[in-house]
Amino acid sequence: MDEASRARIRIFLNDPAARGQPAVPSQPPLDTERHPWGFRVEGERPEPRPYDPDTPEFLYWQIASALARGRALWTRFLPEAGTWIVGPVLPSIPVEGEGLNAYYDRKALHFFRGEDTTTGAVVHSGDSPDIVVHEQGHAVLDAIRPDFWDAPHFEVAAFHEAFGDFSSILAALAEPDLARAALEETKGALDHSNLVSRLAEELAAAIVSRYGPEAALPDSLRDAVNPFRYRAPRSLPDEAPADALSRAPHSFCRVLTGACWDALVRLYSTNPAARSDETESRAAALREAADVLAGAIAGASEEAASVAGFFRRFAAALVREAGGEENAAAFTEALESRGLATAGGPTDLRAALEPEALATRTLDAIRERLGMSLEDEILVRPARNGSLAGRRARDLFLSGSEYGPADGAAVEISDSFSIAVAESGFVTASRVERAGTDDEEDAREFVRTLARRGRIAGDDAPSVDAPVLYREGKSHFVARERDGVRRVRRSWISGGER
Numbered sequence: 001m002d003e004a005s006r007a008r009i010r011i012f013l014n015d016p017a018a019r020g021q022p023a024v025p026s027q028p029p030l031d032t033e034r035h036p037w038g039f040r041v042e043g044e045r046p047e048p049r050p051y052d053p054d055t056p057e058f059l060y061w062q063i064a065s066a067l068a069r070g071r072a073l074w075t076r077f078l079p080e081a082g083t084w085i086v087g088p089v090l091p092s093i094p095v096e097g098e099g100l101n102a103y104y105d106r107k108a109l110h111f112f113r114g115e116d117t118t119t120g121a122v123v124h125s126g127d128s129p130d131i132v133v134h135e136q137g138h139a140v141l142d143a144i145r146p147d148f149w150d151a152p153h154f155e156v157a158a159f160h161e162a163f164g165d166f167s168s169i170l171a172a173l174a175e176p177d178l179a180r181a182a183l184e185e186t187k188g189a190l191d192h193s194n195l196v197s198r199l200a201e202e203l204a205a206a207i208v209s210r211y212g213p214e215a216a217l218p219d220s221l222r223d224a225v226n227p228f229r230y231r232a233p234r235s236l237p238d239e240a241p242a243d244a245l246s247r248a249p250h251s252f253c254r255v256l257t258g259a260c261w262d263a264l265v266r267l268y269s270t271n272p273a274a275r276s277d278e279t280e281s282r283a284a285a286l287r288e289a290a291d292v293l294a295g296a297i298a299g300a301s302e303e304a305a306s307v308a309g310f311f312r313r314f315a316a317a318l319v320r321e322a323g324g325e326e327n328a329a330a331f332t333e334a335l336e337s338r339g340l341a342t343a344g345g346p347t348d349l350r351a352a353l354e355p356e357a358l359a360t361r362t363l364d365a366i367r368e369r370l371g372m373s374l375e376d377e378i379l380v381r382p383a384r385n386g387s388l389a390g391r392r393a394r395d396l397f398l399s400g401s402e403y404g405p406a407d408g409a410a411v412e413i414s415d416s417f418s419i420a421v422a423e424s425g426f427v428t429a430s431r432v433e434r435a436g437t438d439d440e441e442d443a444r445e446f447v448r449t450l451a452r453r454g455r456i457a458g459d460d461a462p463s464v465d466a467p468v469l470y471r472e473g474k475s476h477f478v479a480r481e482r483d484g485v486r487r488v489r490r491s492w493i494s495g496g497e498r
Ligand SMILES: [Zn+2]
Pocket: 134, 135, 138, 160, 161, 164, 493, 494, 495, 496
């Protein structure tokens, strides 16, 4: 071994099973615990070497390098954030146990080891950058929008998945080799499925081997190139085969992931360099389009209020965050073709869904508008450009045996507000939105769906530790909180649960 290769590691840039993508040499990531988005892979750090796949040393560096790429992505596009819910450093556990999955629980990322029963191959979920960056994406989104975690809405839960998938896609497109490979595979027609749009190929194959052909797509767990149009999630079944849409977060998220991919294709094709004879210029144009999309996703994620109709709120925010008329037009076209404009309303997303203006400038006015007493807590989150956004969490009590262990418990729904403050210190705009009957009905149906699927641990559960609840398939639990109210809370969020 020569000096140059000794200090290098070997990694999968894309999924281990993505076509034509062998493990490649790379530099080991440095200073991974430093702010922003610091991370640590649990276990002893092996000397940097080009290890063979399916060794613990390879897995260590594989997870570390994928996390470093996700960290680089979100350091660029969320520069003011960078601290996790758990603190400055997010731990990752390379092998939590046996299984075909991965999850995030506000304390760490957990990966698993399984087997493809058809091929006999070992499948580490941590070997796939698609999965690792997706899980890290859950943690990033949780850091900037902790209010999404317990939100009892189908579209907010699905958004968590879409954000994870787009984290993986954007981190992949930041790699010149992968941007080029996507263009080569599709011969420039990026509206065709390709190694970047397809996610978690190896895990999907193992899931199909174990659970049958309906459990995943034939070539991936999810594909951002897909035909799914928006439909109200409550009109969809609890579960469906992988090629059909259901209200389950990992299924429904594909509407938004697909719309964002469509926007990427349109942003790319408006760049004259997309028609260049030079492969390098086309790949650079694709990376530029990915940057525009990443900026818009970051901005819209910070902005959009947690409500039942979240996808359209997010869609409107994407257009506002697009940066320029031409980009905004590309987003609008892509979102409208997925049915993500306001149904029956104005077609201009920027004009639609603008909450009502509020004339006064103070939090007192917000309290008054939301019907809050002075004891009610206002939860504020940092927003862009010195503005302020937040919510008042309101208990919605659930009653009936159809709520399972959540019968008699409450979920929190949110009344939202935002205030824009100019550099001079004057308030330039403010808006208030009270959760309505649609939000309440969405929340009730969300919990009924969890109950039907046996996802809620009761407050008699012996442990509410996430790893315990994960093994039992309980993503939510009921807890009696300090104020005496029993509330439904989320415990963990997974990568590829069936
Ligand atoms: Zn996930």
